[in-house]
Amino acid sequence: MRYPDTKTSAAGSYTKRLFKWFLPLLLLLVLPAAVYAQGCSSTAPDFISLTVPSSLDSAVDSYQPGTRLPSSSPVSAKSALYFFDQCAPAKIIKTVTFEPLGKVVSGVTYMESGQTYPIFETGVPGIGYVLGGRAASASPTPPASSAWIPIGPGPTVVYTGAAHTMRIEHRVILVVSGRLVAGSYTISPQSLAVVAARDTNGKLVSTDTPAFQAPGTIKVTTRGCKVTSGATNAVTLPTLISHSLRSVGAVSDASASFSIGVKCDGDVGLYATLTDASDPTNTSNALTLAGNSTATGVGIQMFRSGETTPLGLGPDSSAKGNTNQWYVGRSAASGSNFNIPMTAKYVKTEPTIKPGSVSARSTITFSYQ
16 A cells, blocks of 8 residues: 555555554553543632731831731631542542742741741731641541641641541731831732642642732821931040949949930820940940940940939830830820930949040930830
8 A cells, every 4th residue: 555755665654554553552541641630639729818907007116026917807717628539540648738939028927826937928018928737637647736837938748647638728817027118008819838749659649829819908007206306416424433433333423414306296105225336236234335445344324314224225126025125205196296315324344444435336216106
């Protein structure tokens, strides 16, 4: 037999026939793989839909980072059912992991039930979300615990065992991730994580990508304060007679005073933190001497005018509840001006004082609550 556009030799004719008969065989071999890929059954979760407040009107630092965002809706949880016994062949799942897709907010976390959750960005300044996952049930080997597991960077295991059917759940909580910024915002729908199930050989059997949405617009209105005077102060202390301070911790009568003026919007709680500019980790009540000082054995303490207890030092942060943060006052509903008088004094820090020059630097950070 001859075929169009082929050689007339026996070899050419044989090659064409072999191809025609071999093609159906290839299709039959491919078909079981296609059936296997579609054989596993699951019910994928819908979007988690969170209710967001229509407005937030507060002092700019009144919401502490790492706390739940005020909202009328409870925490939402969605689940997916997986039936790996309907795979061809049936599969036993050894592990299920969550691998988040969001970007982590650095320096702040959310605590719940003794668990620490990383916070992920939503795209709105000061508002983030946390993600929890768990295996609510599994058969024949149930999960060791059905407690919520914080989902952090990298794969997080929520199930280990041997199961062919299981219910995997996830939840989302909106939280404060930093200082709020005035404006109108919407939170775009976002994919949360890749949920992966692997068999006893570590082979990937199934993946799912849950997501959440937060319909509506949040209008953020913030109130705060501004420094009106004393933003920069160069304070000169009088000369100290070293033997006037007899013991470690003794404070000099010699002092120098200065003040800072602050104007606040209505109904704002004004708080402040002093920070040691030479050592920001210093949480004592004495400033470290700067590098250009030649004296030793002495430090500088800061006092609110008329008080005998020195102010403690803390990190340069406006966060509510910052270490050694102190209360200045609350403004009236129409707003207020504050004058904050302060005094600097010498304090003996070592048994022996070496005479010389003394220099110390501090900053003050205000928090508007």
